Structures are given as C-alpha cells and as structure tokens.
Amino acid sequence: MDMLSRVADSLYWMSRYLERAEHIARVLEVYLSEQLEEYTGDDNNRWRTVVESIGLQAPDDLVEEDVGHWMAFDLSNQSSIVACIMSARDNARQVREQISSEMWEHLNRLFHRVRAASTTEDWSADQHEFLTEVKEGAHLFxxxxxxxxxxxxxxxFIQxxxxxERAVSVSELIKVHFREHIPADDEEHHEGGDLLKSCTAFEAYCKVYTxxxxxLRISEFLLLNREFPHSICFAIDQVEVSLKALPQSADRRVGDRALRLVGKLKAMLSFSQIDEIMAIGLPVFLAEIDRQCNQIHIALHQIYIEYPVETAIQF
Amino acid sequence: MFFSIRHVTRFQYSAPVSESNMEVRMRPRSDGNQRCIRFDLQVNPRSKPNSYKDHNANTVHYFDVPAQHAKLTLVASSVTEVDEPEVLPAALPMSAWDEVDEVNEGAEHWEMQNPSLFAKPTPLLLALAKELNVDRREDPLTILRQLNGDLFKAIEYSQKATRVDSPIDDAIRSRKGVCQDYSHVMIALVRNLGIPCRYVSGYLYPKTKLEERSALGATHAWLEAYLHNHGWIGFDPTNNELCGVRHIRTAVGTDYADVPPTRGVFKGRASSQLSVAVRIHPTDSPTDEEDDFISVAAATNDIQEVEIPTWDALQQQQQQQ
Amino acid sequence: MAFPAPFQNYALGDAYDEMFAAPAAPREQFQALYDRLQELPLAELRRRKHTADQAFLNQGITFTLSGRDEGMERIIPHDLLPRIITGAEWAVIETGLTQRIQALNEFLRDIYTDGHILNDKVVPRDIIFSCKHFRREMRGVQVPKDIYVTVVGTDLIRTPAGEFVVLEDNLRVPSGVSYMLTSRQVMKRAFPELFQTCDVRPIDHYGQALLATLREQAPDNRSDPTVVLLSPGVYNSAYFEHSYLARQMGVQLVEGRDLVVHDNIVHMRTTGGLRRVDVIYRRIDDDFIDPLSFRPDSILGVPGLFNAYRTGNVTLANAIGSGVADDKALYAYVPQIIRYYTGRDPILNQVETFLCSKPKQLQHVMENIGSLVVKAVGESGGYGMLIGPHSSKAEREDFLARIQAEPRNYIAQPTISISTAPCFIGGSGVEPRHVDLRPYILHGEKTTIVPGGLTRVALRKGSLVVNSSQGGGSKDTWVLN
Incomplete structure (x- = not known):
C-alpha cells in the first residue's frame, strides 16, 4: 500500500527530533562534566560556544548558571531536550498505527519521564542521570x-x-569547535577529546588513532570515516541507501533530484583527502556540507511530501 | 429588453496562495420574467469551471486552481432577456391573509418563512417592527409596499457603516447601510408577518447615473415576497421600488449567506483584497459584441485580514451594495 | 429458591433479567454459563478478568481522555460475562432491523428527491426542515445506487415484558463496533470451553463485510475501487476505532489534509504521487466535511469534496444529510414511515415518544415530567437528558424552563426499566446490571447484520445510563445457533 505523504513526514520528523534530543544531551553532558573539572575556568564565554555548537542562539537574558536548564528543559527553547522529545512524540502520535506499539510505548514513556524530570525544582543533583536516560532512551528507541x-x-523515512539530522548537527559541532580552537597541525589538542565525546567518538577514535x-585526525575521523556511525560520511551513505529504497516519484524530473544531490555530496566526502580539505579551509568545506544537506532536505520534501498538486495530476 | 453584463472580479493576495477552490453565483436565472441567453465565465490563472444547480435552482459555477498564484481574476459575461413583470393590483382583499396562513401551514416555503443566519427577529428588529407599524392592519400587498417605502426612509444609504458579514442589528442601530442591509432587515420583518420572503442577488441597470443608490459598478441585492396567486414579488427597499425590467436576478436564497457571488478557500497564509467592476449594457437584440461595454464605475472594497489556523483557509466574500 | 455462589447477591427486580426467569432458574441459553460459573473458583474468575483487562490494554483498545489527564488513555470498562441471545430472538431482531433500515433509507431518498411522504402529509415538513441534520444542499443530488445509509448502529432495549424495542437509530457516524470485535477476541481467550459448547455465531467477518459493502457502492466504471477511511485525526476520541477498522479492512486511514480535489476527482497524497479515491467511509460529521460547501471554518475537511460527490465521482458513506433520519423528534414518526414505504407494520416496536413541539404533547410532558425521560434532540452520549424518577425538583424545573424556551429541541418518553444481565462485579460475585444492545447494520445492495452487537452496560448499581461517557461499560454479545 502506498504511504501517505503526511505519514512519511511525521516519521521523518519524529526521528529527526529524537536524534536532536540525543545530540543535545551528549553535548550538554560533556559541557557539564567539563565544568566540574574546571580546566576551562579562564574562558567565561565557553557556555555561549556550547549553545552555538548545537546551532542555537542564547537569548540575551540567559546566564551561565541557567544554561543547562535552558538546554534541557526550557519549553520556550524549541530545541531543548524536552521540547524535542515532545515534538518527536507528537509526530509519533500522529502515525501511531504506522509504527509498532513497542516504539510508541517506549517513546511515550520517555516523554512522560523527561516531562516529570523537567518539573522538579532542582535538577542539578540528577542531571547526569537525566542525560543518560535521554541518551539511552534514544538508543533504545x-x-x-x-x-x-x-x-x-x-x-x-525514519532512517x-x-x-x-546527524550529518547537520555533527557538521555544526565541528565548525564551532575549530572556530574556537584554531587547528595547528601537529600540536596536541586536548579539547579535541571533548569534541569526540560529544559525538560518542572517543573510544572509536582511540581504536583507530590511539x-x-x-x-587533522579528529577532523578526518568525524568527517570522512566510513565505519563510524556518527561521522558525516557514514550518515550520508545511510541517507543514500534509504533514498534508493524509496519508491520512484511519479515526476521523474524532480524524482532523481534528491538522489543526484546525495550522490554529489557523497562523492565530495569520498574523494576528499583531509589535507585538501584543510587547504580549502575547513569552514568552507563544512559550509558546503551544510548547504548540500539543506538542498537534500528540501528535495525530499518537494518530492515526497508537499509536491505541487498541478504537477502530480497527470492522466 | 436585453442586457449584456460583464462582471469582473479580482482577488489580490498579500502572499502567493495555492489550491484555491471557488464557487461563483453569477449566471442570471432563467425563470419568471427573465431568461439568460448566453453566459461565459473566464478564470485566470486558467481553470475550467464546472457548474450545477443548487437547491434554490441557482446556477453555481466552481473551479479550482492548484498552482501557486498571487492574483485570481474572474470575468463573467452574460446576455439576458428581461420582460416587464406582471402588473399588480392596487390592493388585495384582507382575506389574502388567510391565504398567507394557508401557505404557511403547508410549509412549502419553510426556509423562506423562518429565521435564517442574517435575517432573524432580534429584539431590535421587533422594536423596529413596532416603530414602523409592521402588522396586519391592511392587506399583505399594501403592507409590503408601505414597508418598502418606510425602510427606504428609515435607513440612510451609506457604504461605510456595515460590512459583508454585519448582523442586521448594526444597520438598525445606526440606521445606515447598503442594499444587503435593507434587504436583510425587510426580509426579517416580512417573515415576521408570516409571509415567505427570500433574498435576491443580482444587477440593477440604473435609470440615471447619479440619482439611484447602489448598483454602480457593483452587484445589487433586493428581496422577493411570496403571495398566493402572484408568486414571488420583487421589492427593492434600497431604492423604494417594485422590481421591474431593470432588475436582473442571478441568485435567490434565504439571505446573503446562500448567494454570495463568490465564495472560496485557499491554502496559504495571506489576506486577500477584492475588487469588482460591473458593466451593464442594454440592447434591443441579443447579439451585441462585448466591446460595446461602457464602464459605469468600479468599486473596490473590503480588505479582509484573517488569522488562519493550520489549514489556512480563508473566506472570500464580497458585500453587496 | 436462593441463588448459589457466585450469585449470592443477585437480586431480581422489575426489569426483565436476561439470565434468570426466576431465582436460581436460568433461561436455557444461559444454562452452560450458569453451570460453569458455579464450578470456577472466584480466584479463577478474577484471574480471567485480569487477563482480559490486560488484553484490552495491550491491544490499545482505549479511549483518550481530554482535560486534566490529556493524552492519558483508559480502557473502556469491560465486563467478563457474555450476554447471550437465542437464535430465535436474533431472527426477529434481524428481520426487524432490516425492515427499519430499508425504510429509513427509502425515506431519505424520498425527502431529498421527490418528497412524496411530505406531500402526503405523513411526516410534517417542519419536522424535516427544522432538523439540525437536514442538508438542503442534498436536494436533488444523485446518490450512488440510492444508498444513503451504509453503516447504522441501532440501539435496542428489552422491556420488562421481554420484548426488544428500538430506542434510537444512529445513522451518521455510529461508533463502538471496534469494541464489539475486540471484546469477542478477548472473550474467546477468557472462556474458550464455554465458547465452544455454546455454538456462538461468529462476527469476525465484519471488516470484510464492511469493505465489500463500501466497494459495491463505488461510482460506476471504477473496476478496482480505492476505499479510504476519513478520520478527524488522533485527537478524536474514536481514533482508535478509526485506525482499527482501517487495519481490519486494509485501507488507508486518511485525514482531510491528505485529500485534494481537482476537477471533481478526489486524490490522496502519497509519497508515490496522487492516488485517486473512489469511496470514503467518513467518520467526520457533515458540517466539517467540506469548508467550501459547509462550515467554512472547518480545518478537518476537504475543499471541493461535495462537488466531487455531487458529480458522482466519489461515494461518501454515509451520505451527507443522513442524520435527519435519526433526529429524536423524527423518531416518533418512524412507525408511520415504515408503514408508508413497506405497507406493513413494523416488526420491532419502539418507545412511545412525545414531541414538545406539538402543544398537546407538550402539555402531557409538562404534567408528567416526574415519570418521563426527557431528551434534547440534538444531543447524544447520554448528555442533555433528564430521567424523571431519578431527578430532583430543581432539575425538573430547570428542564421545564428549557423545554418551554425551545420546544422543538426536546422529546420525552416513558421511563422504561431496561433489562438486566449478569455482570462480574468488584471481583466478588455476579450481580445484575442494566444493559442495552447496539447491533451494527451494513446496508448496501443487501443488508448484513453481524449476529450480535455491542452490549452496553450501566456498571453503576441501579443506573439506567449505559453510555461510556457516563460510566458505562461493554460486554460481549453471543448469538447462538
């Protein structure tokens, strides 16, 4: 049976939001544990960078003490963890009969837990536990x-x-990280450990590079590694696999567009060497990834979801 | 007498919209003293209108425009032959009220004798009925004639006082309004007497260009009351006239809500601005070419700002003046 | 003779009891259940009850609460014991309902086309025209195969004399059939042995029968018609049922925003492009179905749908405007309607009804309100109702005032002590509770009624209100061969 466009859209967004929640939980956890160790004590604006690295702008009245709460719970922040899980659940609810009841029940339970946590006055005692729960909840889902x-x-569509979401958010994270820490080729780069942790990449990286x-290596790993699930290259490979599995659009002109765009991005990632990337400049390269991801997203939407009625009516 | 009518309607949207669906009631009726000989509706962006007869036997054209558009233009052209209506007696016997009650009893015209969305007996209307002595002291026809003139005097013609969806209380309170308000008020008063009464949307070919209220470059509205042996009799309280050869009827209904010239919805977050131009050209034969139209005037009205929920639908309506 | 356990608290009253003709003397069809219940230890009954509840929860057979517990889901209270109807009793119900629905369908066709019954003054015009669910727009519209009602749920009650009579017809979007089907699934597991000995007639083919009925009403020349179920969406309290039925039939569950009409053809948006839709089983009220033709503020509907319908390119089940035939005031005329179209007396009787819009009958209602049930014609679900014998003086006065303000809006009926059936109460024993019966009728070229229906039960002791919104529950209904 054909899939309704609305259903595909909800599945896609359910999945994006949950991925986003997990990503933010990871970044926030790394930041909070870094705070405990206080070895970035001299950098008063560190928290602003963290907010930026998940693609957000901190509101003017936000202060350092509240940043954790704002990222985790604040419903006025549409990308807070709770808001993301809520949106994921709302989308799941719209297509309940399309997903398995196990999926629904798990997501629903996760939602009720994080919502309950968000109403406790002092969350700082349980913050680690909360973030772990979100991460595990997303993995389990x-x-x-x-x-x-x-x-x-x-x-x-879930894939x-x-x-x-993963490609875009990892790209953003790398971009902001290396803007703050200008990479010099051979120097030991301590902060790089945090970047890797934010992508659950610490252990995987060490296995490859010690x-x-x-x-250079960190960038190479997060951008180009074909086996690590949180690298951009891996994410785009998966996008291509899923896109190829979808039914062909009735309108061939636009139908091939998404695949063509993904193919282009994949080629760019496959055939680039990290020193070439550094030669062009990392920010330029990341901006290009971002631009192409956005084009793919729009193409997906135009082909499968909100296609114009007049082009689709052909008898 | 033949009338060639060209009715141009333009919608301008504040942002592009798509999936417009629209209903149009512009084809003159073929009943009573008139026959529509030719009718054509052009839509831009191009769309092929379909049509049907609604439950009041009005011809409704409808179409949809799926593609994005920022403007929508309708051009309705028609040729209609109109005869002089039946000459009415000076008065009826008082026993005509018995016939009125008999018609009522049978509920043949139930919808036209009961309150409707815009024409209903509010406390203000009942007070007005008292003030204008709307009762059964004379025969039905005489009462109707008097009421037609009394309303003409009681309400001042003003285009600014009311809107397309104003309740009759606005016009009664301010004693100002346009043809739509005159008609709704009179319909409510006439139904209150037990006489079936219906709203008529159409065109009025003006006697002279300056003296007559309304109809200049726009559509017009009046009403018809049902009397046994005489059928539906047209009254135009806006101009204190019994309807004659210059009144061309396009649609009838319980009130304006049944017969707006256009009604539609679209997808998109936008407000729409509506402008209307009507040109009426009398001829002795039905073969005149369209080029002969002389512009009488053009009317622009009503910017509707509507905040729309998720599905972004917007009513598009036009007040009848 | 006294009742043995677990019937020790079973008290027979004025009402007809489905199970017992006299204390400890079960009717024949209940004998097997009676014997079995005495064998089973209480703990085992409790265990089965728990398993059944769990099955409902796991299958997601829930309704959504609004308000404070938004998004929380509850199961509809379900009673463990079946209500059993004999084959002979069912035969009367089946022929009676078939006669009634065919007559009501013919009535709808008549009032929207020729109007013979109005011209012949069998039903007064004002009753029709003043009905909230009368759709003027349907006048003269050609309905595919003249089928106005496809799915009907008619509420029956059993009088103290043991006769099934019609209490109400539901011809718009009757709900509850999913509870009938799922509760059967659950009961098969709760009482497998009993189920076999009793020779219960199956109902599982409802989904196929519904699909077949819908498909045969497709517009002509559509050889392999596409059927969809149109739902208002997840926030509707009956959403579970919509999704359940869509799955049972194997059809798409769509919302208004999934459909688009172009040039009088209805399409649904899929990831593979637009797909033409031929038959819509709609679970949306008339008012909301098309913002172009009906309520312009409807965000649930499909602009242009009514045009496609009028043109005959899509079938809507039930037809627009079918609700006029289940108006509570019109109900009073249904016996005459049946006689008018069939030339025969109604097989199933109905409850005497007083119309407050008729001065003489209003007088009777005013004088006897303490013994009558008063209902607002536009309400359902047990709302807007006064049960005279159970009401306070203030409530009666309030209703009298409301009736006088809007007489057309009220009808009254004598209070009937509806029949009782055995229920497993509080985990401690079996007691009688009042029940009604809603069989589901599928009406197409032929009329199909799956044997049984939804038995609704007023779980509160003494209560006569069986609606789920008023603390009612459901139980499985067995029709025996």
Whole structure:
C-alpha cells in the first residue's frame, strides 16, 4: 500500500527530533562534566560556544548558571531536550498505527519521564542521570525500531530523518569547535577529546588513532570515516541507501533530484583527502556540507511530501 | 429588453496562495420574467469551471486552481432577456391573509418563512417592527409596499457603516447601510408577518447615473415576497421600488449567506483584497459584441485580514451594495 | 429458591433479567454459563478478568481522555460475562432491523428527491426542515445506487415484558463496533470451553463485510475501487476505532489534509504521487466535511469534496444529510414511515415518544415530567437528558424552563426499566446490571447484520445510563445457533 505523504513526514520528523534530543544531551553532558573539572575556568564565554555548537542562539537574558536548564528543559527553547522529545512524540502520535506499539510505548514513556524530570525544582543533583536516560532512551528507541518495525518505506523515512539530522548537527559541532580552537597541525589538542565525546567518538577514535588528539585526525575521523556511525560520511551513505529504497516519484524530473544531490555530496566526502580539505579551509568545506544537506532536505520534501498538486495530476 | 453584463472580479493576495477552490453565483436565472441567453465565465490563472444547480435552482459555477498564484481574476459575461413583470393590483382583499396562513401551514416555503443566519427577529428588529407599524392592519400587498417605502426612509444609504458579514442589528442601530442591509432587515420583518420572503442577488441597470443608490459598478441585492396567486414579488427597499425590467436576478436564497457571488478557500497564509467592476449594457437584440461595454464605475472594497489556523483557509466574500 | 455462589447477591427486580426467569432458574441459553460459573473458583474468575483487562490494554483498545489527564488513555470498562441471545430472538431482531433500515433509507431518498411522504402529509415538513441534520444542499443530488445509509448502529432495549424495542437509530457516524470485535477476541481467550459448547455465531467477518459493502457502492466504471477511511485525526476520541477498522479492512486511514480535489476527482497524497479515491467511509460529521460547501471554518475537511460527490465521482458513506433520519423528534414518526414505504407494520416496536413541539404533547410532558425521560434532540452520549424518577425538583424545573424556551429541541418518553444481565462485579460475585444492545447494520445492495452487537452496560448499581461517557461499560454479545 502506498504511504501517505503526511505519514512519511511525521516519521521523518519524529526521528529527526529524537536524534536532536540525543545530540543535545551528549553535548550538554560533556559541557557539564567539563565544568566540574574546571580546566576551562579562564574562558567565561565557553557556555555561549556550547549553545552555538548545537546551532542555537542564547537569548540575551540567559546566564551561565541557567544554561543547562535552558538546554534541557526550557519549553520556550524549541530545541531543548524536552521540547524535542515532545515534538518527536507528537509526530509519533500522529502515525501511531504506522509504527509498532513497542516504539510508541517506549517513546511515550520517555516523554512522560523527561516531562516529570523537567518539573522538579532542582535538577542539578540528577542531571547526569537525566542525560543518560535521554541518551539511552534514544538508543533504545532505535533498537526497538530496527527490530520491531518492517524495514519498508516508513522505516527508511525514519532512517532519513535520523541521518540527515546527524550529518547537520555533527557538521555544526565541528565548525564551532575549530572556530574556537584554531587547528595547528601537529600540536596536541586536548579539547579535541571533548569534541569526540560529544559525538560518542572517543573510544572509536582511540581504536583507530590511539589517544593522540591531532586536529587533522579528529577532523578526518568525524568527517570522512566510513565505519563510524556518527561521522558525516557514514550518515550520508545511510541517507543514500534509504533514498534508493524509496519508491520512484511519479515526476521523474524532480524524482532523481534528491538522489543526484546525495550522490554529489557523497562523492565530495569520498574523494576528499583531509589535507585538501584543510587547504580549502575547513569552514568552507563544512559550509558546503551544510548547504548540500539543506538542498537534500528540501528535495525530499518537494518530492515526497508537499509536491505541487498541478504537477502530480497527470492522466 | 436585453442586457449584456460583464462582471469582473479580482482577488489580490498579500502572499502567493495555492489550491484555491471557488464557487461563483453569477449566471442570471432563467425563470419568471427573465431568461439568460448566453453566459461565459473566464478564470485566470486558467481553470475550467464546472457548474450545477443548487437547491434554490441557482446556477453555481466552481473551479479550482492548484498552482501557486498571487492574483485570481474572474470575468463573467452574460446576455439576458428581461420582460416587464406582471402588473399588480392596487390592493388585495384582507382575506389574502388567510391565504398567507394557508401557505404557511403547508410549509412549502419553510426556509423562506423562518429565521435564517442574517435575517432573524432580534429584539431590535421587533422594536423596529413596532416603530414602523409592521402588522396586519391592511392587506399583505399594501403592507409590503408601505414597508418598502418606510425602510427606504428609515435607513440612510451609506457604504461605510456595515460590512459583508454585519448582523442586521448594526444597520438598525445606526440606521445606515447598503442594499444587503435593507434587504436583510425587510426580509426579517416580512417573515415576521408570516409571509415567505427570500433574498435576491443580482444587477440593477440604473435609470440615471447619479440619482439611484447602489448598483454602480457593483452587484445589487433586493428581496422577493411570496403571495398566493402572484408568486414571488420583487421589492427593492434600497431604492423604494417594485422590481421591474431593470432588475436582473442571478441568485435567490434565504439571505446573503446562500448567494454570495463568490465564495472560496485557499491554502496559504495571506489576506486577500477584492475588487469588482460591473458593466451593464442594454440592447434591443441579443447579439451585441462585448466591446460595446461602457464602464459605469468600479468599486473596490473590503480588505479582509484573517488569522488562519493550520489549514489556512480563508473566506472570500464580497458585500453587496 | 436462593441463588448459589457466585450469585449470592443477585437480586431480581422489575426489569426483565436476561439470565434468570426466576431465582436460581436460568433461561436455557444461559444454562452452560450458569453451570460453569458455579464450578470456577472466584480466584479463577478474577484471574480471567485480569487477563482480559490486560488484553484490552495491550491491544490499545482505549479511549483518550481530554482535560486534566490529556493524552492519558483508559480502557473502556469491560465486563467478563457474555450476554447471550437465542437464535430465535436474533431472527426477529434481524428481520426487524432490516425492515427499519430499508425504510429509513427509502425515506431519505424520498425527502431529498421527490418528497412524496411530505406531500402526503405523513411526516410534517417542519419536522424535516427544522432538523439540525437536514442538508438542503442534498436536494436533488444523485446518490450512488440510492444508498444513503451504509453503516447504522441501532440501539435496542428489552422491556420488562421481554420484548426488544428500538430506542434510537444512529445513522451518521455510529461508533463502538471496534469494541464489539475486540471484546469477542478477548472473550474467546477468557472462556474458550464455554465458547465452544455454546455454538456462538461468529462476527469476525465484519471488516470484510464492511469493505465489500463500501466497494459495491463505488461510482460506476471504477473496476478496482480505492476505499479510504476519513478520520478527524488522533485527537478524536474514536481514533482508535478509526485506525482499527482501517487495519481490519486494509485501507488507508486518511485525514482531510491528505485529500485534494481537482476537477471533481478526489486524490490522496502519497509519497508515490496522487492516488485517486473512489469511496470514503467518513467518520467526520457533515458540517466539517467540506469548508467550501459547509462550515467554512472547518480545518478537518476537504475543499471541493461535495462537488466531487455531487458529480458522482466519489461515494461518501454515509451520505451527507443522513442524520435527519435519526433526529429524536423524527423518531416518533418512524412507525408511520415504515408503514408508508413497506405497507406493513413494523416488526420491532419502539418507545412511545412525545414531541414538545406539538402543544398537546407538550402539555402531557409538562404534567408528567416526574415519570418521563426527557431528551434534547440534538444531543447524544447520554448528555442533555433528564430521567424523571431519578431527578430532583430543581432539575425538573430547570428542564421545564428549557423545554418551554425551545420546544422543538426536546422529546420525552416513558421511563422504561431496561433489562438486566449478569455482570462480574468488584471481583466478588455476579450481580445484575442494566444493559442495552447496539447491533451494527451494513446496508448496501443487501443488508448484513453481524449476529450480535455491542452490549452496553450501566456498571453503576441501579443506573439506567449505559453510555461510556457516563460510566458505562461493554460486554460481549453471543448469538447462538
């Protein structure tokens, strides 16, 4: 049976929002533990950088003490963890009969837990536990999704949402990180450890490069590694796999567009060497990734969701 | 007498919209003393209108424009032959009220004898009925004639006082309004007497260009009351006239809500501005070419700002003046 | 003779009891259940009850609460014991309902086209025209195969004399059929042994029968018609049922925003492009179905849908305007309607009804309000109702004032002590509770009624109100071969 465009859209966004919640939880956790160790004590604006690295602008009246709460719970912040999980659940609810009941129940439970946590007055005591719960909740949801839902069209839209979000958010994280820490080729780069942790990449990186934190290698790993699930290259590979699995659009002119765009981005990631990237300039390269991801997102929307009626009516 | 009518309606949207769906009631009716000989509706962006007859036997054209558009233009052209209506007696016997009650009893015209959205008996209307002595002291036809003149005097013609969706209380309170208000008030008063009464939307070919109220470059509205043996009799309280050969009827209904010339919805977050131009050209034969139209005037009105929920639908209506 | 356990608290009253003709003397069809219940230890009954509840929860057979507990879901209270109807009793119900629905369908066709019954003054015009659900726009519209009502749920009650009579027809968007189907699934597991001995007629084919009925009403020349179920969306309290039925039929569950009309053809937006839709089983009220033709503020509907319908390119089930035939004031005329179209007396009787819009009958209502049930014609779900014998003086006065202000809006009926059936109460024993019965009728070229229906039960002791919004529950209904 054909899938309704609305259903595909909800699955895609459900997945994007949950991925975003998990990403923010990771970044926030790294920041909070860094605060405990206080080795960035001289940098008074560190927290602003953290906010920026998840693609947000801190409101003017936000102060350092509140940044954790704002990122985790503030509903006026549309990208707070709670707001993201709420949006994920709202989307899931719209398509409840399309996902497995295990998926729904798990997401619903996660939502009720984080909402309850958000109403406690003093969360600082339990913050680690809370962030762990969010991360684990998201991981579990992925596992449940993969093992209880048909790997059909709907599942591929979930994959698309997850990996599109991942590519964009990792790119943003790298961009802001290396803007603050101008990479010098050979120097030992301590802060790089935090960047890796923010992408659950610490251990995976060490297995490949040992605990030798060089900006070049870190960038190479997060951008170009084909096996690490949080690298941009991996994410785009997955986007391509899912896109190829979707039904062909009735309108061939636009139908191929998304695949063409993904192919282009994949080629750019596959055939680039890290020294070439550094030669062009990392920010330029990241901006290009960002631009292309955005084009892919728009193309997906135009082909499958909000296609203009007049082009689709052809008898 | 033949009338060639060209009715141009333009919608200008503040932002591009899509999936417009619209209903149009512009084809003159073929009943009573008139027959529509030719009718054509052009839509831009191009769309092929379909049509049907609604439950009041009005011809409704409808169409949809799926593609994005910032403007929508309708041009309705028609040729209609109109005869002089039946000459009415000076008065009826008082026993005509018995016939009125008999018609009422049978509920043949139930909708036209009961309150409707815009024409309903509010406390202000009942007070007005008292003030104008709307009762059964004379025969039905005489009462209707008197009421037609009394309303003409009681309400001042003013285009600024009311809107397309104003309740009759606004016009009664301010004693100002346009043809739509005159008609709604009179319909409510006439129904209150037990006489079935309906709203008529159409065109009025003016006697002279300056003296007559309304109808200049716009559509007009009046009403018809039902009397046994005479059928539907047209009254135009805006001009204190019984309807004659110059009144061309396009649609009838319980009130304005049944017969707006256009009604539509679209997708998009936008407000719409509506402008209307009507040109009426009398001829002795039905074969005149369209080029002969002389512009009488053009009317622009009503910018509607509507905040729309998720589905971004907007009513598009036009007040009848 | 006294009742044995677990019936020790079973008290027979004025009402007809479905199970017992006299204390400890079960009717034949209940004998097996009676015997079985005496064998089973209480703990085992409780265990089965718990398993059944769990099954409802796990299947997601829930309704959504609004207000404070927004988004929380509850199961509809469900009673463990089946209500059993004999094959002979069912035969009467089946032929009676078939006769009634066919007559009501013919009535709808008539009033929206020729109007013979109005011209012949069998039903007064004002009753029709003043009805909230009468749709003037439907006058003269050609309905596919003249089928106005496809899915009907008619509420029956059993009088103290043991006769099934019609209390109410639901011809717009009757709900509850999903509870009938799921509760059967659950009961098969709760009482497998009993189920077999009793030879219960199956109902599982409802989904197929519904789909077949819908498909045969597709516009002509559509050889493989696409059927969809149109729902207001997840926030509707019956959403579970919409999604359940869509799955049972294997059709798309769509919302208004999934559909688009172009050039009188209805399409749905899918990821593979637009797909033509031929039959819409709609669970949205008339008012909201098309903002172009009906309520312009409707965000649930599909602009242009009525035009496509009028043109005959899409079938809506039930037809627009079918609600006029389940108006509570019109109900009083249904026996005459049946006689008018069939030339026969109604097989199923109905409850005597007084119309407050008729001065003489109003007089009777005013004088006897203490013994009558007064209902607002436009309300359902047990709202806007006064049960005279259970009311306070203030409530009666309030209703009298409301009736006088809007007489057309009220009807009254004698208070009937509706029948009782055994229920497993509080985990401690079996007691009688008042029940009604809503069979679901599928009406197409032929009329199909799956044997049984939804038995609704007033779980509060003594209560006569069975609506789920008023503390009612449901139980499985067994029709025996």
């Amino acid at each position: 992925q596992g449940i999704t993969d093992s209880t839902m048909n790997h059909g069209e709907g599942w591929h 698309l949402g997850r990996f599109m 605990a030798d934190f060089k900006p």
